[in-house]
Amino acid sequence: MITLEHVSKTYRLPDGQLEAVKDVSLHVEKGTVHGIIGASGAGKSTLLRMMNALELPDHGKITVIGRELTTLPEAELRKLRQSIGMIFQQFHLLNNRTVSGNVSVPLELAGAARRERAERVRECLRFVGLPDKAKQYPSALSGGQKQRVAIARALANRPDVLLCDEPTSALDPRTTAEILEVLMHIRDTLGVTIVIVTHEMEVVKSICDTVSVMENGKLSDTFRMQQRRGAADMSAFTMSYREQLLGETEGRHD
Ligand SMILES: Nc1ncnc2c1ncn2[C@@H]1O[C@H](COP(=O)(O)OP(=O)(O)OP(=O)(O)O)[C@@H](O)[C@H]1O
Incomplete structure:
Protein backbone atom coordinates (compact mmCIF):
# COMPACT_ATOMS: atom_id res chain seq x y z
CA MET A 1 0.00 0.00 0.00
CA ILE A 2 2.89 2.33 0.89
CA THR A 3 6.43 1.72 -0.37
CA LEU A 4 9.49 3.88 0.14
CA GLU A 5 12.67 2.99 -1.75
CA HIS A 6 15.96 4.63 -0.77
CA VAL A 7 14.27 7.88 0.22
CA SER A 8 16.36 10.84 1.40
CA LYS A 9 15.47 14.41 2.33
CA THR A 10 17.83 17.30 3.08
CA TYR A 11 16.62 20.70 4.30
CA ARG A 12 18.58 23.71 3.11
CA LEU A 13 19.21 26.10 6.01
CA PRO A 14 20.67 29.62 5.97
CA ASP A 15 23.88 28.30 7.52
CA GLY A 16 24.18 24.94 5.74
CA GLN A 17 22.00 21.89 5.30
CA LEU A 18 20.38 19.22 7.41
CA GLU A 19 19.94 15.62 6.29
CA VAL A 28 3.54 -0.83 4.85
CA GLU A 29 0.97 -3.54 4.11
CA LYS A 30 -2.65 -2.74 3.26
CA GLY A 31 -5.01 -2.64 6.25
CA THR A 32 -2.29 -2.56 8.89
CA VAL A 33 -1.22 0.02 11.47
CA HIS A 34 2.46 0.89 11.14
CA GLY A 35 4.18 2.87 13.90
CA ILE A 36 7.22 5.08 13.45
CA ILE A 37 8.89 5.67 16.80
CA GLY A 38 12.06 7.51 17.75
CA ALA A 39 13.54 10.47 19.59
CA SER A 40 12.69 14.09 18.88
CA GLY A 41 14.37 15.31 15.69
CA ALA A 42 14.94 11.77 14.34
CA GLY A 43 13.06 12.62 11.14
CA LYS A 44 9.72 10.90 11.83
CA SER A 45 7.43 13.78 10.80
CA THR A 46 9.49 14.48 7.70
CA LEU A 47 9.15 10.83 6.67
CA LEU A 48 5.38 10.90 7.27
CA ARG A 49 4.92 14.17 5.37
CA MET A 50 6.66 12.63 2.36
CA MET A 51 3.98 9.91 2.26
CA ASN A 52 1.45 12.44 0.94
CA ALA A 53 4.01 14.67 -0.77
CA LEU A 54 3.65 17.54 1.72
CA GLU A 55 7.46 17.26 1.55
CA LEU A 56 9.22 15.94 -1.52
CA PRO A 57 12.27 13.71 -1.22
CA ASP A 58 15.56 14.68 -2.88
CA HIS A 59 16.23 11.05 -3.74
CA GLY A 60 14.25 7.83 -3.88
CA LYS A 61 10.83 6.62 -4.87
CA ILE A 62 7.55 6.76 -2.90
CA THR A 63 4.55 4.71 -4.02
CA VAL A 64 1.17 5.10 -2.28
CA ILE A 65 -1.99 3.20 -3.38
CA GLY A 66 -0.15 2.08 -6.50
CA ARG A 67 0.82 5.62 -7.60
CA GLU A 68 4.35 6.94 -7.59
CA LEU A 69 4.04 10.26 -5.71
CA THR A 70 7.42 11.54 -6.78
CA THR A 71 6.51 11.67 -10.48
CA LEU A 72 2.81 12.67 -10.35
CA PRO A 73 1.76 16.00 -11.88
CA GLU A 74 0.29 18.47 -9.31
CA ALA A 75 -3.34 17.97 -10.45
CA GLU A 76 -3.13 14.19 -10.04
CA LEU A 77 -1.33 14.61 -6.73
CA ARG A 78 -4.20 16.77 -5.45
CA LYS A 79 -6.67 14.05 -6.45
CA LEU A 80 -4.59 11.29 -4.85
CA ARG A 81 -4.36 13.31 -1.62
CA GLN A 82 -8.13 12.89 -1.27
CA SER A 83 -7.39 9.21 -0.64
CA ILE A 84 -4.79 10.03 2.01
CA GLY A 85 -6.21 11.52 5.22
CA MET A 86 -3.99 13.16 7.81
CA ILE A 87 -4.34 14.10 11.49
CA PHE A 88 -1.98 16.12 13.70
CA GLN A 89 -1.02 16.58 17.35
CA GLN A 90 -2.60 20.06 17.46
CA PHE A 91 -5.74 19.02 15.49
CA HIS A 92 -5.54 21.94 12.99
CA LEU A 93 -9.28 22.64 13.04
CA LEU A 94 -10.73 25.87 11.63
CA ASN A 95 -11.97 27.83 14.65
CA ASN A 96 -14.38 29.97 12.61
CA ARG A 97 -16.30 26.95 11.31
CA THR A 98 -18.57 24.59 13.21
CA VAL A 99 -17.75 20.92 13.71
CA SER A 100 -19.90 20.10 10.65
CA GLY A 101 -18.17 22.85 8.69
CA ASN A 102 -14.76 21.44 9.52
CA VAL A 103 -15.69 17.92 8.43
CA SER A 104 -17.22 19.35 5.28
CA VAL A 105 -14.02 21.11 4.11
CA PRO A 106 -12.41 18.19 2.21
CA LEU A 107 -15.79 17.41 0.60
CA GLU A 108 -16.09 21.02 -0.56
CA LEU A 109 -12.56 20.88 -1.99
CA ALA A 110 -13.47 17.65 -3.79
CA GLY A 111 -16.53 19.34 -5.31
CA ALA A 112 -19.20 17.20 -3.58
CA ALA A 113 -22.80 18.45 -3.84
CA ARG A 114 -24.39 20.10 -0.77
CA ARG A 115 -26.77 17.22 0.00
CA GLU A 116 -24.08 14.59 -0.38
CA ARG A 117 -21.81 16.66 1.89
CA ALA A 118 -24.44 16.95 4.61
CA GLU A 119 -25.09 13.20 4.54
CA ARG A 120 -21.38 12.29 4.63
CA VAL A 121 -20.65 14.78 7.45
CA ARG A 122 -23.42 13.18 9.53
CA GLU A 123 -22.03 9.69 8.80
CA CYS A 124 -18.48 10.67 9.78
CA LEU A 125 -19.56 12.39 12.99
CA ARG A 126 -21.61 9.30 13.92
CA PHE A 127 -18.54 7.14 13.22
CA VAL A 128 -16.36 9.09 15.68
CA GLY A 129 -19.15 9.29 18.28
CA LEU A 130 -19.92 13.02 18.05
CA PRO A 131 -23.28 13.29 16.25
CA ASP A 132 -24.54 15.76 18.88
CA LYS A 133 -21.66 18.23 18.43
CA ALA A 134 -22.33 19.12 14.78
CA LYS A 135 -23.31 22.73 15.47
CA GLN A 136 -20.65 23.49 18.09
CA TYR A 137 -17.45 25.42 17.38
CA PRO A 138 -14.07 23.80 18.11
CA SER A 139 -13.45 26.16 21.06
CA ALA A 140 -16.31 24.45 22.93
CA LEU A 141 -14.73 20.98 22.62
CA SER A 142 -12.23 19.02 24.73
CA GLY A 143 -8.89 17.91 23.20
CA GLY A 144 -10.18 14.39 22.63
CA GLN A 145 -13.35 15.70 20.96
CA LYS A 146 -11.26 18.00 18.73
CA GLN A 147 -9.15 15.04 17.64
CA ARG A 148 -12.34 13.07 16.87
CA VAL A 149 -13.51 15.93 14.66
CA ALA A 150 -10.11 15.95 12.93
CA ILE A 151 -10.47 12.19 12.38
CA ALA A 152 -13.99 12.65 10.98
CA ARG A 153 -12.61 15.30 8.61
CA ALA A 154 -9.79 12.97 7.55
CA LEU A 155 -12.33 10.21 6.81
CA ALA A 156 -14.74 12.41 4.85
CA ASN A 157 -13.39 11.49 1.41
CA ARG A 158 -13.18 7.76 2.27
CA PRO A 159 -9.38 7.56 2.28
CA ASP A 160 -7.41 4.34 1.82
CA VAL A 161 -4.57 5.68 3.96
CA LEU A 162 -4.57 7.68 7.20
CA LEU A 163 -1.35 9.43 8.28
CA CYS A 164 -1.19 10.37 11.97
CA ASP A 165 1.48 12.75 13.30
CA GLU A 166 1.66 12.39 17.10
CA PRO A 167 -2.17 12.18 17.29
CA THR A 168 -2.32 11.59 21.04
CA SER A 169 0.66 13.58 22.33
CA ALA A 170 -1.53 16.48 23.49
CA LEU A 171 -4.01 14.18 25.26
CA ASP A 172 -4.21 12.57 28.70
CA PRO A 173 -3.87 8.76 29.00
CA ARG A 174 -7.61 8.05 29.13
CA THR A 175 -8.39 10.24 26.12
CA THR A 176 -5.39 8.73 24.32
CA ALA A 177 -6.91 5.27 24.83
CA GLU A 178 -10.24 6.47 23.39
CA ILE A 179 -8.60 7.95 20.30
CA LEU A 180 -6.57 4.75 19.77
CA GLU A 181 -9.87 2.80 19.95
CA VAL A 182 -11.24 5.00 17.16
CA LEU A 183 -8.12 4.38 15.04
CA MET A 184 -8.36 0.61 15.57
CA HIS A 185 -12.03 0.76 14.62
CA ILE A 186 -11.04 2.55 11.39
CA ARG A 187 -8.53 -0.17 10.52
CA ASP A 188 -10.87 -3.03 11.45
CA THR A 189 -14.12 -1.80 9.90
CA LEU A 190 -12.92 0.35 6.98
CA GLY A 191 -9.67 -1.49 6.16
CA VAL A 192 -7.76 1.80 6.11
CA THR A 193 -3.95 1.56 6.20
CA ILE A 194 -2.67 3.70 9.07
CA VAL A 195 0.81 5.13 9.66
CA ILE A 196 1.30 6.67 13.08
CA VAL A 197 4.29 8.73 14.18
CA THR A 198 4.75 8.78 17.93
CA HIS A 199 7.29 8.92 20.70
CA GLU A 200 4.88 7.12 23.05
CA MET A 201 5.70 3.46 23.60
CA GLU A 202 2.17 2.76 24.86
CA VAL A 203 0.66 3.93 21.57
CA VAL A 204 2.79 1.45 19.64
CA LYS A 205 2.01 -1.36 22.10
CA SER A 206 -1.73 -0.68 21.88
CA ILE A 207 -2.37 -0.50 18.17
CA CYS A 208 0.61 -1.12 15.88
CA ASP A 209 0.92 -4.26 13.75
CA THR A 210 4.42 -3.32 12.58
CA VAL A 211 6.93 -0.76 13.83
CA SER A 212 9.94 1.14 12.49
CA VAL A 213 12.47 2.78 14.76
CA MET A 214 14.03 6.00 13.49
CA GLU A 215 17.39 7.29 14.66
CA ASN A 216 19.21 10.28 13.17
CA GLY A 217 17.26 10.13 9.91
CA LYS A 218 17.70 6.38 9.39
CA LEU A 219 15.45 3.40 10.08
CA SER A 220 17.47 1.41 12.56
CA ASP A 221 14.92 -1.39 12.99
CA THR A 222 11.57 -2.62 11.60
CA PHE A 223 9.57 -5.46 13.12
CA ARG A 224 6.12 -6.98 13.68
CA MET A 225 4.43 -6.50 17.05
CA GLN A 226 2.98 -10.04 17.24
CA GLN A 227 6.52 -11.26 17.87
CA ARG A 228 5.89 -9.89 21.36
CA ARG A 229 7.13 -12.20 24.13
CA GLY A 230 7.45 -11.72 27.90
CA ALA A 231 8.62 -8.31 29.06
CA ALA A 232 12.38 -8.24 29.62
CA ASP A 233 13.64 -7.28 33.03
CA MET A 234 15.91 -4.45 31.90
CA SER A 235 16.08 -0.71 32.38
CA ALA A 236 14.34 1.35 29.70
CA PHE A 237 17.55 3.35 29.38
CA THR A 238 19.64 0.40 28.23
CA MET A 239 17.02 -1.38 26.14
CA SER A 240 16.45 -0.80 22.43
CA TYR A 241 12.94 0.15 21.30
CA ARG A 242 12.58 -3.44 20.01
CA GLU A 243 13.48 -4.89 23.41
CA GLN A 244 11.12 -2.52 25.21
CA LEU A 245 8.25 -3.28 22.84
CA LEU A 246 8.78 -7.00 22.30
CA GLY A 247 11.01 -8.17 25.11
CA GLU A 248 13.34 -9.79 22.56
CA THR A 249 15.95 -8.91 19.98
CA GLU A 250 15.35 -11.23 17.02
CA GLY A 251 12.95 -11.41 14.08
CA ARG A 252 13.80 -8.46 11.84
CA HIS A 253 11.03 -7.73 9.31
CA ASP A 254 11.97 -5.62 6.28
N1 LIG B 1 10.83 22.64 7.21
C1 LIG B 1 12.03 22.39 7.78
N2 LIG B 1 13.10 23.17 7.50
C2 LIG B 1 14.30 22.92 8.05
N3 LIG B 1 14.55 21.91 8.91
C3 LIG B 1 13.53 21.11 9.25
C4 LIG B 1 12.21 21.31 8.71
N4 LIG B 1 11.39 20.36 9.22
C5 LIG B 1 12.15 19.61 10.04
N5 LIG B 1 13.43 20.06 10.07
C6 LIG B 1 14.55 19.47 10.82
O1 LIG B 1 14.70 18.12 10.39
C7 LIG B 1 14.99 17.25 11.50
C8 LIG B 1 13.92 16.18 11.59
O2 LIG B 1 12.70 16.82 11.98
P1 LIG B 1 11.33 16.01 12.15
O3 LIG B 1 10.28 16.98 12.58
O4 LIG B 1 11.09 15.21 10.93
O5 LIG B 1 11.72 15.03 13.35
P2 LIG B 1 10.77 14.25 14.35
O6 LIG B 1 11.42 12.94 14.61
O7 LIG B 1 9.38 14.22 13.83
O8 LIG B 1 10.86 15.17 15.63
P3 LIG B 1 9.71 15.53 16.73
O9 LIG B 1 9.36 14.23 17.41
O10 LIG B 1 10.39 16.51 17.63
O11 LIG B 1 8.57 16.13 15.97
C9 LIG B 1 15.05 18.15 12.73
O12 LIG B 1 16.41 18.46 12.99
C10 LIG B 1 14.28 19.39 12.32
O13 LIG B 1 14.78 20.54 12.99
Whole structure:
Protein backbone atom coordinates (compact mmCIF):
# COMPACT_ATOMS: atom_id res chain seq x y z
CA MET A 1 0.00 0.00 0.00
CA ILE A 2 2.89 2.33 0.89
CA THR A 3 6.43 1.72 -0.37
CA LEU A 4 9.49 3.88 0.14
CA GLU A 5 12.67 2.99 -1.75
CA HIS A 6 15.96 4.63 -0.77
CA VAL A 7 14.27 7.88 0.22
CA SER A 8 16.36 10.84 1.40
CA LYS A 9 15.47 14.41 2.33
CA THR A 10 17.83 17.30 3.08
CA TYR A 11 16.62 20.70 4.30
CA ARG A 12 18.58 23.71 3.11
CA LEU A 13 19.21 26.10 6.01
CA PRO A 14 20.67 29.62 5.97
CA ASP A 15 23.88 28.30 7.52
CA GLY A 16 24.18 24.94 5.74
CA GLN A 17 22.00 21.89 5.30
CA LEU A 18 20.38 19.22 7.41
CA GLU A 19 19.94 15.62 6.29
CA ALA A 20 16.60 14.83 7.97
CA VAL A 21 15.93 11.45 6.26
CA LYS A 22 18.72 9.22 5.01
CA ASP A 23 18.23 6.34 2.55
CA VAL A 24 15.00 4.97 4.08
CA SER A 25 13.27 1.94 2.55
CA LEU A 26 10.00 0.70 4.01
CA HIS A 27 6.86 -1.22 3.04
CA VAL A 28 3.54 -0.83 4.85
CA GLU A 29 0.97 -3.54 4.11
CA LYS A 30 -2.65 -2.74 3.26
CA GLY A 31 -5.01 -2.64 6.25
CA THR A 32 -2.29 -2.56 8.89
CA VAL A 33 -1.22 0.02 11.47
CA HIS A 34 2.46 0.89 11.14
CA GLY A 35 4.18 2.87 13.90
CA ILE A 36 7.22 5.08 13.45
CA ILE A 37 8.89 5.67 16.80
CA GLY A 38 12.06 7.51 17.75
CA ALA A 39 13.54 10.47 19.59
CA SER A 40 12.69 14.09 18.88
CA GLY A 41 14.37 15.31 15.69
CA ALA A 42 14.94 11.77 14.34
CA GLY A 43 13.06 12.62 11.14
CA LYS A 44 9.72 10.90 11.83
CA SER A 45 7.43 13.78 10.80
CA THR A 46 9.49 14.48 7.70
CA LEU A 47 9.15 10.83 6.67
CA LEU A 48 5.38 10.90 7.27
CA ARG A 49 4.92 14.17 5.37
CA MET A 50 6.66 12.63 2.36
CA MET A 51 3.98 9.91 2.26
CA ASN A 52 1.45 12.44 0.94
CA ALA A 53 4.01 14.67 -0.77
CA LEU A 54 3.65 17.54 1.72
CA GLU A 55 7.46 17.26 1.55
CA LEU A 56 9.22 15.94 -1.52
CA PRO A 57 12.27 13.71 -1.22
CA ASP A 58 15.56 14.68 -2.88
CA HIS A 59 16.23 11.05 -3.74
CA GLY A 60 14.25 7.83 -3.88
CA LYS A 61 10.83 6.62 -4.87
CA ILE A 62 7.55 6.76 -2.90
CA THR A 63 4.55 4.71 -4.02
CA VAL A 64 1.17 5.10 -2.28
CA ILE A 65 -1.99 3.20 -3.38
CA GLY A 66 -0.15 2.08 -6.50
CA ARG A 67 0.82 5.62 -7.60
CA GLU A 68 4.35 6.94 -7.59
CA LEU A 69 4.04 10.26 -5.71
CA THR A 70 7.42 11.54 -6.78
CA THR A 71 6.51 11.67 -10.48
CA LEU A 72 2.81 12.67 -10.35
CA PRO A 73 1.76 16.00 -11.88
CA GLU A 74 0.29 18.47 -9.31
CA ALA A 75 -3.34 17.97 -10.45
CA GLU A 76 -3.13 14.19 -10.04
CA LEU A 77 -1.33 14.61 -6.73
CA ARG A 78 -4.20 16.77 -5.45
CA LYS A 79 -6.67 14.05 -6.45
CA LEU A 80 -4.59 11.29 -4.85
CA ARG A 81 -4.36 13.31 -1.62
CA GLN A 82 -8.13 12.89 -1.27
CA SER A 83 -7.39 9.21 -0.64
CA ILE A 84 -4.79 10.03 2.01
CA GLY A 85 -6.21 11.52 5.22
CA MET A 86 -3.99 13.16 7.81
CA ILE A 87 -4.34 14.10 11.49
CA PHE A 88 -1.98 16.12 13.70
CA GLN A 89 -1.02 16.58 17.35
CA GLN A 90 -2.60 20.06 17.46
CA PHE A 91 -5.74 19.02 15.49
CA HIS A 92 -5.54 21.94 12.99
CA LEU A 93 -9.28 22.64 13.04
CA LEU A 94 -10.73 25.87 11.63
CA ASN A 95 -11.97 27.83 14.65
CA ASN A 96 -14.38 29.97 12.61
CA ARG A 97 -16.30 26.95 11.31
CA THR A 98 -18.57 24.59 13.21
CA VAL A 99 -17.75 20.92 13.71
CA SER A 100 -19.90 20.10 10.65
CA GLY A 101 -18.17 22.85 8.69
CA ASN A 102 -14.76 21.44 9.52
CA VAL A 103 -15.69 17.92 8.43
CA SER A 104 -17.22 19.35 5.28
CA VAL A 105 -14.02 21.11 4.11
CA PRO A 106 -12.41 18.19 2.21
CA LEU A 107 -15.79 17.41 0.60
CA GLU A 108 -16.09 21.02 -0.56
CA LEU A 109 -12.56 20.88 -1.99
CA ALA A 110 -13.47 17.65 -3.79
CA GLY A 111 -16.53 19.34 -5.31
CA ALA A 112 -19.20 17.20 -3.58
CA ALA A 113 -22.80 18.45 -3.84
CA ARG A 114 -24.39 20.10 -0.77
CA ARG A 115 -26.77 17.22 0.00
CA GLU A 116 -24.08 14.59 -0.38
CA ARG A 117 -21.81 16.66 1.89
CA ALA A 118 -24.44 16.95 4.61
CA GLU A 119 -25.09 13.20 4.54
CA ARG A 120 -21.38 12.29 4.63
CA VAL A 121 -20.65 14.78 7.45
CA ARG A 122 -23.42 13.18 9.53
CA GLU A 123 -22.03 9.69 8.80
CA CYS A 124 -18.48 10.67 9.78
CA LEU A 125 -19.56 12.39 12.99
CA ARG A 126 -21.61 9.30 13.92
CA PHE A 127 -18.54 7.14 13.22
CA VAL A 128 -16.36 9.09 15.68
CA GLY A 129 -19.15 9.29 18.28
CA LEU A 130 -19.92 13.02 18.05
CA PRO A 131 -23.28 13.29 16.25
CA ASP A 132 -24.54 15.76 18.88
CA LYS A 133 -21.66 18.23 18.43
CA ALA A 134 -22.33 19.12 14.78
CA LYS A 135 -23.31 22.73 15.47
CA GLN A 136 -20.65 23.49 18.09
CA TYR A 137 -17.45 25.42 17.38
CA PRO A 138 -14.07 23.80 18.11
CA SER A 139 -13.45 26.16 21.06
CA ALA A 140 -16.31 24.45 22.93
CA LEU A 141 -14.73 20.98 22.62
CA SER A 142 -12.23 19.02 24.73
CA GLY A 143 -8.89 17.91 23.20
CA GLY A 144 -10.18 14.39 22.63
CA GLN A 145 -13.35 15.70 20.96
CA LYS A 146 -11.26 18.00 18.73
CA GLN A 147 -9.15 15.04 17.64
CA ARG A 148 -12.34 13.07 16.87
CA VAL A 149 -13.51 15.93 14.66
CA ALA A 150 -10.11 15.95 12.93
CA ILE A 151 -10.47 12.19 12.38
CA ALA A 152 -13.99 12.65 10.98
CA ARG A 153 -12.61 15.30 8.61
CA ALA A 154 -9.79 12.97 7.55
CA LEU A 155 -12.33 10.21 6.81
CA ALA A 156 -14.74 12.41 4.85
CA ASN A 157 -13.39 11.49 1.41
CA ARG A 158 -13.18 7.76 2.27
CA PRO A 159 -9.38 7.56 2.28
CA ASP A 160 -7.41 4.34 1.82
CA VAL A 161 -4.57 5.68 3.96
CA LEU A 162 -4.57 7.68 7.20
CA LEU A 163 -1.35 9.43 8.28
CA CYS A 164 -1.19 10.37 11.97
CA ASP A 165 1.48 12.75 13.30
CA GLU A 166 1.66 12.39 17.10
CA PRO A 167 -2.17 12.18 17.29
CA THR A 168 -2.32 11.59 21.04
CA SER A 169 0.66 13.58 22.33
CA ALA A 170 -1.53 16.48 23.49
CA LEU A 171 -4.01 14.18 25.26
CA ASP A 172 -4.21 12.57 28.70
CA PRO A 173 -3.87 8.76 29.00
CA ARG A 174 -7.61 8.05 29.13
CA THR A 175 -8.39 10.24 26.12
CA THR A 176 -5.39 8.73 24.32
CA ALA A 177 -6.91 5.27 24.83
CA GLU A 178 -10.24 6.47 23.39
CA ILE A 179 -8.60 7.95 20.30
CA LEU A 180 -6.57 4.75 19.77
CA GLU A 181 -9.87 2.80 19.95
CA VAL A 182 -11.24 5.00 17.16
CA LEU A 183 -8.12 4.38 15.04
CA MET A 184 -8.36 0.61 15.57
CA HIS A 185 -12.03 0.76 14.62
CA ILE A 186 -11.04 2.55 11.39
CA ARG A 187 -8.53 -0.17 10.52
CA ASP A 188 -10.87 -3.03 11.45
CA THR A 189 -14.12 -1.80 9.90
CA LEU A 190 -12.92 0.35 6.98
CA GLY A 191 -9.67 -1.49 6.16
CA VAL A 192 -7.76 1.80 6.11
CA THR A 193 -3.95 1.56 6.20
CA ILE A 194 -2.67 3.70 9.07
CA VAL A 195 0.81 5.13 9.66
CA ILE A 196 1.30 6.67 13.08
CA VAL A 197 4.29 8.73 14.18
CA THR A 198 4.75 8.78 17.93
CA HIS A 199 7.29 8.92 20.70
CA GLU A 200 4.88 7.12 23.05
CA MET A 201 5.70 3.46 23.60
CA GLU A 202 2.17 2.76 24.86
CA VAL A 203 0.66 3.93 21.57
CA VAL A 204 2.79 1.45 19.64
CA LYS A 205 2.01 -1.36 22.10
CA SER A 206 -1.73 -0.68 21.88
CA ILE A 207 -2.37 -0.50 18.17
CA CYS A 208 0.61 -1.12 15.88
CA ASP A 209 0.92 -4.26 13.75
CA THR A 210 4.42 -3.32 12.58
CA VAL A 211 6.93 -0.76 13.83
CA SER A 212 9.94 1.14 12.49
CA VAL A 213 12.47 2.78 14.76
CA MET A 214 14.03 6.00 13.49
CA GLU A 215 17.39 7.29 14.66
CA ASN A 216 19.21 10.28 13.17
CA GLY A 217 17.26 10.13 9.91
CA LYS A 218 17.70 6.38 9.39
CA LEU A 219 15.45 3.40 10.08
CA SER A 220 17.47 1.41 12.56
CA ASP A 221 14.92 -1.39 12.99
CA THR A 222 11.57 -2.62 11.60
CA PHE A 223 9.57 -5.46 13.12
CA ARG A 224 6.12 -6.98 13.68
CA MET A 225 4.43 -6.50 17.05
CA GLN A 226 2.98 -10.04 17.24
CA GLN A 227 6.52 -11.26 17.87
CA ARG A 228 5.89 -9.89 21.36
CA ARG A 229 7.13 -12.20 24.13
CA GLY A 230 7.45 -11.72 27.90
CA ALA A 231 8.62 -8.31 29.06
CA ALA A 232 12.38 -8.24 29.62
CA ASP A 233 13.64 -7.28 33.03
CA MET A 234 15.91 -4.45 31.90
CA SER A 235 16.08 -0.71 32.38
CA ALA A 236 14.34 1.35 29.70
CA PHE A 237 17.55 3.35 29.38
CA THR A 238 19.64 0.40 28.23
CA MET A 239 17.02 -1.38 26.14
CA SER A 240 16.45 -0.80 22.43
CA TYR A 241 12.94 0.15 21.30
CA ARG A 242 12.58 -3.44 20.01
CA GLU A 243 13.48 -4.89 23.41
CA GLN A 244 11.12 -2.52 25.21
CA LEU A 245 8.25 -3.28 22.84
CA LEU A 246 8.78 -7.00 22.30
CA GLY A 247 11.01 -8.17 25.11
CA GLU A 248 13.34 -9.79 22.56
CA THR A 249 15.95 -8.91 19.98
CA GLU A 250 15.35 -11.23 17.02
CA GLY A 251 12.95 -11.41 14.08
CA ARG A 252 13.80 -8.46 11.84
CA HIS A 253 11.03 -7.73 9.31
CA ASP A 254 11.97 -5.62 6.28
N1 LIG B 1 10.83 22.64 7.21
C1 LIG B 1 12.03 22.39 7.78
N2 LIG B 1 13.10 23.17 7.50
C2 LIG B 1 14.30 22.92 8.05
N3 LIG B 1 14.55 21.91 8.91
C3 LIG B 1 13.53 21.11 9.25
C4 LIG B 1 12.21 21.31 8.71
N4 LIG B 1 11.39 20.36 9.22
C5 LIG B 1 12.15 19.61 10.04
N5 LIG B 1 13.43 20.06 10.07
C6 LIG B 1 14.55 19.47 10.82
O1 LIG B 1 14.70 18.12 10.39
C7 LIG B 1 14.99 17.25 11.50
C8 LIG B 1 13.92 16.18 11.59
O2 LIG B 1 12.70 16.82 11.98
P1 LIG B 1 11.33 16.01 12.15
O3 LIG B 1 10.28 16.98 12.58
O4 LIG B 1 11.09 15.21 10.93
O5 LIG B 1 11.72 15.03 13.35
P2 LIG B 1 10.77 14.25 14.35
O6 LIG B 1 11.42 12.94 14.61
O7 LIG B 1 9.38 14.22 13.83
O8 LIG B 1 10.86 15.17 15.63
P3 LIG B 1 9.71 15.53 16.73
O9 LIG B 1 9.36 14.23 17.41
O10 LIG B 1 10.39 16.51 17.63
O11 LIG B 1 8.57 16.13 15.97
C9 LIG B 1 15.05 18.15 12.73
O12 LIG B 1 16.41 18.46 12.99
C10 LIG B 1 14.28 19.39 12.32
O13 LIG B 1 14.78 20.54 12.99
